[in-house]
Amino acid sequence: MPEPTTLSYLVVAALLFVIGAFGVMVRRNPLVMFMCIELMLNAVNLSFVALARELTDIDGQSIVFFVLVVAAAEVVVGLGLIVGIMRNRSSLTADDLAELKG
Numbered sequence: 001m002p003e004p005t006t007l008s009y010l011v012v013a014a015l016l017f018v019i020g021a022f023g024v025m026v027r028r029n030p031l032v033m034f035m036c037i038e039l040m041l042n043a044v045n046l047s048f049v050a051l052a053r054e055l056t057d058i059d060g061q062s063i064v065f066f067v068l069v070v071a072a073a074e075v076v077v078g079l080g081l082i083v084g085i086m087r088n089r090s091s092l093t094a095d096d097l098a099e100l101k102g
Helices: 006-026 030-055 059-088 094-101
Strands: none
Touching: 006 030, 030 059
16 A cells, blocks of 8 residues: 555645634534534644655754643643633623723
């Protein structure tokens, strides 16, 4: 079986990014929106790794490491806020998060 090319990795990354963007635009549940944003971040990471492999450069993989660290911090803060709000309400939409403005 032939090895996949960089173009095939980039096509998969583009499809994942489009699915994530569509999910963010269509869904109103903050948890689902959060997962779609993570899907978009992973699509970008896939493209960074594919291009780093094509160019035989480690810079793309280094950027992926930092993106994963920032995404992990985002998940901790975001999920903490969402779970804290969901404890007080039976249902939650993205419009309910406007209450955080103070």
